[in-house]
Amino acid sequence: MIKSNLLIGITRILTGIGHRMIERIWRLGAGARLFFLTIIYSGESFKRFHLTLREIYFTGVMSLLIVIVSAFFVGMVLALQGYNTLQKYGSSEAIGVLVALSLVRELGPVVTALLFAGRAGTAITAEIGLMKTTEQLSAMEMMAVNPIARVIAPRFWAGVISMPILAALFSMVGILGGYLVAVPLIGVDDGAFWSQMQANVDFRLDIVNGVIKSLVFGVACTMIALFEGYDAPPTAEGVSRATTRTVVISSLTVLALDFVLTSFMIVI
């Protein structure tokens, strides 16, 4: 009796794991399908580029405040921590390089993507999920209007275009924050701060690689947000779960992709 109960228990656990695995694989396939359909129907949406511009305003411009404020504080903290360590080795003039490289190579793209997922990604998921719940997407389909071309593609391209610009702004404002702490507050030499940065930050290896990272994060974060909204069950609970999943999956994907991209870029 105990043996058969144990067997039933183990079977249930294995069945549960199997179901979850199949569901994950199915969702991965559905997400990839939506991605390819978005690319295919992008031509249609580019014909009316004002739709993409409008979404750039909502996803990009409206995320500016949170990105700029965060960048400012991140830059200031970097300068404080960096100075604290560098002065022990008598190289406090290298603070400019430390702040700039940290921001351009890593923190700019990564923190911007995390902020983007929290601010714009959740908004995209909730909007698409609610459009589905209130039958707006069905209404579009019944009007012979393709919702992927009309709703998904403009938001996708808006996210992809916005992310590198936001990341670049993050790095710029972060460097400014670092400068304000390092130079006027701590008293590091002004010329040393900028000249060290100019001499050691490489356009191809640092800036271009940072832009590539933010482009990849833009594709990943926006697509995850769009898919979660498009695939959300049409209920209040469904949309709320989808919004949570957007933040969790986007954040983990950004961190994992960052490791993969960095390893490739360092080898190059």
Place this chain on the structure above:
Amino acid sequence: MTNNIVQIDNLSFGYKGRLLHKGINMVFPRGKVVAIMGGSGSGKTTLLRLIGGQIKPTKGEVRVGGEIVHKQDRDGIFKLRRQMGMLFQHGALFTDLSVFDNVAFPMRELTDLPASMIRDLVLMKLNAVGLRGAHALMPTELSGGMARRVALARAIALDPAIIMYDEPFAGLDPISMGVVCELIRSLNDALGATSIIVSHDVKETFLIADYVYFVADGVVAAEGTPDDLMQSTLPFVHQFVHGEKDGPVPFHYPAANYQTELLNQASVR
């Protein structure tokens, strides 16, 4: 050219191993207002989705203008849908667009009409539903009845041959209900369209429908003109039309014996 613009032949549809429709036959003649009635969950709205090609039948076929809907590719289905207008249960207005832009939406998306002509057409459609003065409002500023009328103006924006209504009277006050009722009939006759109404509101539907199908247990349980059905002695139709609490459709959802369940603590938690 056949007189039936929509024809449903031996249609079966189901999901997760359960058949919702089991061999349904219906015809929708041009120019008529035809209603599909039945209890909640009887698959009425699903029939509209099958006509619109949003889902595919398990067996049988739906023909629109002579074309089998589920055998069309995406372009073919979109071509068929351009002949259709649909009013969703809660309007399904685009919440980021004004009333004017909602009605203009299908014109802007599907035609190359100049902006001045779209403006005139939108105002004419809004005037037809009595809401020309509300063109600048946003959907959140509309009452339920007004939203339904704007959605109706949007559904007829491109003068469709078939107009489908999904529960057009649900949740409306008596005045709005009367207005929507009158609009459905008058717009159908003015546009020379065919209207398919899915509803469980007997009084309003019988007032405007030319022909009614009753769906129950996945089949057409009864059909006829509203007068025929009012006189029907079929137990299901009689119960439905007269709104009787108990009859062939039981008041109670199938459950175990009441007394047994009350005494057995472990059966329900």
